[in-house]
Amino acid sequence: MDKVKVIEIKKSVFEDNNREADGLRAELKSRGVFLLNLMSSPGSGKTTTLISLINRLKGKLRIAVMEADIDSDVDAVKIKESTGIESIQLHTGGMCHLDAGMTRQGLDNLPLDGFDLVILENVGNLVCPAEFDTGSCTNAMILSVPEGDDKPLKYPLMFSVCDTVIVNKTDVLPYFTFDLDRCRKNVLARNPKAEIFPVCALSGEGIDALAEHILKMVKDWKEN
Amino acid sequence: MHELGIVFYIIRDVKQVAEENSVKHVSKVVMNIGEVSTVVPEYLTDCWRWAADKEDLLRGCELEVQTIGAVSFCEDCKTEFGTVAHGKTCPCCGSGKTYLLRGNEVEIKEIEIKEE
Numbered sequence: 001m002d003k004v005k006v007i008e009i010k011k012s013v014f015e016d017n018n019r020e021a022d023g024l025r026a027e028l029k030s031r032g033v034f035l036l037n038l039m040s041s042p043g044s045g046k047t048t049t050l051i052s053l054i055n056r057l058k059g060k061l062r063i064a065v066m067e068a069d070i071d072s073d074v075d076a077v078k079i080k081e082s083t084g085i086e087s088i089q090l091h092t093g094g095m096c097h098l099d100a101g102m103t104r105q106g107l108d109n110l111p112l113d114g115f116d117l118v119i120l121e122n123v124g125n126l127v128c129p130a131e132f133d134t135g136s137c138t139n140a141m142i143l144s145v146p147e148g149d150d151k152p153l154k155y156p157l158m159f160s161v162c163d164t165v166i167v168n169k170t171d172v173l174p175y176f177t178f179d180l181d182r183c184r185k186n187v188l189a190r191n192p193k194a195e196i197f198p199v200c201a202l203s204g205e206g207i208d209a210l211a212e213h214i215l216k217m218v219k220d221w222k223e224n
Numbered sequence: 225m226h227e228l229g230i231v232f233y234i235i236r237d238v239k240q241v242a243e244e245n246s247v248k249h250v251s252k253v254v255m256n257i258g259e260v261s262t263v264v265p266e267y268l269t270d271c272w273r274w275a276a277d278k279e280d281l282l283r284g285c286e287l288e289v290q291t292i293g294a295v296s297f298c299e300d301c302k303t304e305f306g307t308v309a310h311g312k313t314c315p316c317c318g319s320g321k322t323y324l325l326r327g328n329e330v331e332i333k334e335i336e337i338k339e340e
Contacts, residue, residue: 002338
């Protein structure tokens with residue numbers, strides 16, 4: 001019979017990623033770049049919301065976007081065509097999320113010192129991206145009205161890691177049972193610090209308040 | 225399917241430990257997976273088989289998953305209770321001021337090496 005040697009490790013598999021993410025955040029801080037990690041389920045209107053938001057912010061901030069998808073570059077092309085800003089596409093090679101290493105590789109393709117705000121559009125998914133710290137300075141997520149106000153209950157981790165929750169497609173509220181107050185209660189139960197912004201990306205309603213909020217976060221990051 | 229990403233992390237960590245200990249082949253990796261860690265053990269072992277067999281160090285290496293039950297604690301009545309059965313609400317006093325004590329682990333417990 002073979003003798004078996006056991007080596008005890010007792011180490012969280014997220015430990016290295018968390019360390020890389022902290023390193024990336026410290027570097028972004030020293031260079032005065034604010035990285036926002038935007039998450040949501042597929043079809044919630046991430047790209048449309050970004051276009052509306054960027055068109056309001058681009059006169060005030062130097063912005064770049066990194067699009068992460070499993071495949072294709074439709075989002076990066078759409079952002080560039082609709083806003084004129086720098087936009088790059090990352091492919092995750094089949095993976096459902098980005099981690100700090102992949103985010104850093106993406107940032108290496110941008111002349112970082114030329115930007116105040118870099119928005120990372122994560123893979124559309126409410127589960128996996130919440131597990132991995134990307135090294136971002138803040139996490140935001142979009143919940144669209146047709147998805148339902150119960151999502152914070154079903155995807156607790158996503159809502160506990162996001163300090164900004166954008167409720168999109170408010171124009172269809174009359175056709176769904178979505179209740180904004182109930183949604184607010186469910187979000188705050190997961191993260192009492194969360195700020196909630198109801199918007200309609202298509203009409204632009206509510207985008208000004210969201211733009212102000214992001215402007216303030218970028219300013220605070222640079223100054224403090 | 226974040227299990228695949230997690231498998232890549234496990235492989236990276238095990239490779240490092242193997243290198244530090246001059247190990248040429250690992251026969252088993254034992255994981256502690258918490259009940260509410262959102263990792264599905266079956267997906268993890270499927271992804272493991274696919275990825276581990278591509279590495280000389282880990283070809284044929286078994287991944288054993290040991291589940292850690294999720295337990296929460298109520299700050300108001302100081303009771304411990306099962307998280308899966310009761311969620312965030314204490315079954316004894318109904319308080320929502322509860323937090324998870326354990327059950328969120330995704331950790332490599334140990335590795336085994338067969339010695340000649």
